[in-house]
Structures are given as C-alpha cells and as structure tokens.
Amino acid sequence: xxxxxxxxxxxLDRYLQGLCTDQEIQSVESRLSSDQEFKATYEQLLSLSxxxxxxxxxxxxxxxxxxxxxxxxxxxxxxxxxxxxxxVKMRWLRSAVAACAAIVLxxxxxxxxxxxxxxxxxxxxxxxxxxxxxxxxNEKQLSDLQQVAYNNYVIQDFDDAIPKLKQLWEDEHDxxxxxxxxxxxxxxxxxxxxxxILDQEQFEEFKKPF
Amino acid sequence: xxWINYIKTNENKALNEIYTEFRAPCLNxxxxxxxxxxxxxxxxxxxxVVILYDNIQKGKLTQLTGDVKSYLFSIARNKSRELHRRYxxxxxxxxxxxxxxxxxxxESVIQKENxxxxxxNSYKALQILGDPCKTLLQLFYYKQMKMDDIxxxxxxxxxxxxxxxxxxxxxxLQSIYTDHIIKNDAIG
Numbered sequence: 001x002x003x004x005x006x007x008x009x010x011x012l013d014r015y016l017q018g019l020c021t022d023q024e025i026q027s028v029e030s031r032l033s034s035d036q037e038f039k040a041t042y043e044q045l046l047s048l049s050x051x052x053x054x055x056x057x058x059x060x061x062x063x064x065x066x067x068x069x070x071x072x073x074x075x076x077x078x079x080x081x082x083x084x085x086x087x088v089k090m091r092w093l094r095s096a097v098a099a100c101a102a103i104v105l106x107x108x109x110x111x112x113x114x115x116x117x118x119x120x121x122x123x124x125x126x127x128x129x130x131x132x133x134x135x136x137x138n139e140k141q142l143s144d145l146q147q148v149a150y151n152n153y154v155i156q157d158f159d160d161a162i163p164k165l166k167q168l169w170e171d172e173h174d175x176x177x178x179x180x181x182x183x184x185x186x187x188x189x190x191x192x193x194x195x196x197i198l199d200q201e202q203f204e205e206f207k208k209p210f
Numbered sequence: 211x212x213w214i215n216y217i218k219t220n221e222n223k224a225l226n227e228i229y230t231e232f233r234a235p236c237l238n239x240x241x242x243x244x245x246x247x248x249x250x251x252x253x254x255x256x257x258x259v260v261i262l263y264d265n266i267q268k269g270k271l272t273q274l275t276g277d278v279k280s281y282l283f284s285i286a287r288n289k290s291r292e293l294h295r296r297y298x299x300x301x302x303x304x305x306x307x308x309x310x311x312x313x314x315x316x317e318s319v320i321q322k323e324n325x326x327x328x329x330x331n332s333y334k335a336l337q338i339l340g341d342p343c344k345t346l347l348q349l350f351y352y353k354q355m356k357m358d359d360i361x362x363x364x365x366x367x368x369x370x371x372x373x374x375x376x377x378x379x380x381x382x383l384q385s386i387y388t389d390h391i392i393k394n395d396a397i398g
Contacts, residue, residue: 053268054329054332063222
C-alpha cells in the first residue's frame, strides 16, 4: 500500500517539490535505491502528478474547444441556406449589399496584394530559409536576444526582426543572424542590401532567394 | 500585457483572450507557412495554447523574452513539424496518440517504461475520486501550491487540516487503484 505511509509521503512530497536539504536528498536517494516499497511510493506519486497534469490540461483543452465552437458559430463564413420562408422583394437592399460586398472585396484584394508585395516569396518557400534548429533542447542554448530575433524572423515579422538581427551581427558576430538579415532585406524588396550580405563568401553554402 | 501573471491569476479568462487574439493569425500562418490543413491547424493552435499554460503552471516559463505571440508561434511550429514527421511515417491520424498524452510523455521525468499506462491509470483514478479530493491533489501535485494557499483557496481551517485531508485523499486513491484499476486490468 504505497500511498498510506505518511512519513514516506511527507519526505517524498518535499523531495518532489525541491524543498529538501542536501542531507535529505542524499537520504531519499539512498532509500530509493535500497527500499522497494519507498521507491514504489515515489513512482506512484510521480504518476499521480502526471495524471493530475493530464486531467488539468484536458480540462483546458475542452475549454478551448468550447471557445472554438463559439467562434465557429459567430464567425462562420458558410453560406446560410434560405429556409423557404416568404421572400421580400427589396431591390434597393440587394444593390446596397452588392456595393458593400464590392468595397469589402476590393479592400481585401488590396491587402492581399500588399502582403504579397512585402513578402516577395510564398510562406512555404520561406521555410527553406530557416536554418537554426528550433528543437526545444537547442532553443535553450540560444541567448534571449537570439530567441526573440529568430522568432520574429520565423513568423516573418521583419520590421521587428531587422534591428535585433543587426545587433546580433554587430555585437556577437552571429552568422545566422546576419544571413537572416539578408533574407529579411530580400523579402522587403531591398535587393541591394540583401545582395551585399548574401553574396559574401561566408554564405556560399547557404540557400539564396536569387 | 503581463500574460504570465494574467494566466496565473485568472487562467480561464486569460486563455480565452489569448485564444481570441491569436487564433486567426496563427491559423493563417500554419496554413500558409507550415502547409497544414485547417483542421490540423486548429488542433495545433489549441495544443500550443495548452502547452503555454502548462509551461507557466509548471514554472518552466517565468519570463517571456519576446512577446507571447512569438512564443506561441514557436510552439506551433514545433508541433506542426512533429505532425509532418508523423504523416511522413504514414501513420493514420486515428492511430495518433492523444496529443496531450504524447506531450506529457515526452516531457515527463518519469522513466518511460509503461508511462502511458501509468499516466492513464492515475488519470482514471482521479476521475473516480472526484472532488474535493481531485482538486486538492491537483493543486498540490500539479500546481505545486503550498498547503497554506490550498487551505485558503478550498476553505479548510488551516494548512494542517488541508494536509490531513490530503492524506485521506491519497488513501482513497490507493483504494481506487486496488479496487478498480488493478482489478479491471486483471480482468482485461
């Protein structure tokens, strides 16, 4: 019965929460390697904490799914079929709706063209120009500034990324940051600046957009 | 906006705001940039928000070096890459492990042997246990709250009373393991 030993649970709770002194840690670890029942209690508490974690995260996931359903209902762009009720003839209303739709579509199209002009390459293509390793373990090895700058670059937030990448190159000689700076310039249509960086010998092996 | 503190103090409201504010840009980015279809994009975004929440609760994320959007997108990017890797292995979507279990499994400090089964058993036992024990154990073992805070939050007289209640809850949980989970496993 591993979960009914008060003394074991007390010390293991403290151990799991990182509250033990050095002497207590030694004592716990020594018992874990020699006392099977103590070890079973420890493993059960660990499983319990992960079970509690799953339960909590599941609850949050359900909450998000509820938000999604609510958003889906309020912002659905699916065409609503007429229910077959009486049709009221209001030609002026149709014209007004058509005019509004034309304006909205024009603005939308203008925005789309604007976006494309700014990025100069498709989002999928952009993935070829991400060279740093984004796996969790490696992410920790990046400095704070690198993390922010690289993240800005990854999400193509070039305006925010450029000054940080410049700083990384100037202060730390971060080659990846310099390469990303060149790509940022290219994506923003600043070809001369992009060439100045990307044509350098150090980027011979790097993929280039031109 | 101090999202970390907001999530800690008013978690559901904060999650709602994060969801509403970043859903559209993240979905658009996942679809266009990561080549993910809409259904997968929604799942990845939801999982990313939950991971953000978990990292804050577990104390792994105490300070954001950038903005919360960059952090979320970075998680979403990792998850979409994982998804592509799974599709490349030609695993059918209905054969995927529950993404939350899969996430906990890869993050867990527990030895991996039978981990999925052990997490699942604890999860089931907690459902049978019900409240207030479930909440008390969650506050202590997941959110790592102190007994003083738990007693205040749950209306116990003091920390000692809450601690005593925790022992009783653990004993009940043990009986559930023995009576329901182990027996069912033996039958199954």
